[in-house]
Amino acid sequence: MSLDRPIVNARVVAHRGASSISPENTLESVREAVRLGCTWIETDVRLTADMKLVMIHDETVDRTSNGKGTVLGHTLEEIQKLDSGSWFSDAFAGAVAPSLDEYLDCILDSGANLQLEVKEVPGLELELVQRVAEVLRRKWPFGKRGLYISAFSERCLRHAAELLPDVPRCLARVAIPADPLKLQAETNFQILHFQDMPYNTKARYDMLKATGIEFAVATVADPARALELLSWGAQSVLSDDADLLDI
Secondary structure, eight states, X not given: OOXXXXXXXXXXXXXXXXXXXXXXXXXXXXXXXXXXXXXXXXXXEEEOTTSOEEOOSSSBSSTTSSOOSBSTTSOHHHHTTSOSSTTTOGGGTTOOOOBHHHHHHHHHHHTOEEEEEEOOOTTOHHHHHHHHHHHHHHHOOTTTSOEEEEESOHHHHHXXXXXXXXXXXXXXXXXXXXXXXXXXXXHOOSEEEEEOOTTSOHHHHHHHHHHTOEEEEEOOOOHHHHHHHHHTTOSEEEESOTTTTOO
């Protein structure tokens, strides 16, 4: 895979869209992020009971809708009958959790680039990535718009490498690994993500920066901290505040 570096050519990636001012992972959150100047948007995709794809972060619909129960326990049609906006604000009453098709249409119409995190269910990793790959092959203008797939699941990334070999892959972790190059060789990722936590010390950042691996940090709310992390070698930070650095 021959890639331009860095893959993410922006300091801030809008985490679940403009999720500090609009309901996360909705089309409204995409439009708000783009309105604020973001060129990269992160989102989450899950399987439903009827093996369709919906944009929801959590395993359940409880937090981000007026429904109850697991995403995998509902069909896409059932989920899209829920109100996925009122939990955030009455101004977004009636917002719907979009399908992957709908979300991609919105991203492409907006001119944005996409980080697509696949949210695995143990045992259904292949089915998830197969269905994501089918939609992307049908919808995405490969080579003309920035795209990469991210996951905490190494199994999902292996399937992505097989099914979408030319799409960059990002491994998500909580901590900076002790041997990033060994992990990269084992997992074949192009980007590494991890959390902004105290145990990720400056020394660990220096070690990671020396490897040349592209990396980003989530989820950053303070502009001064974001600038510090960028100065430590991060190519980008993920933030709920789409205009964190006045893009």
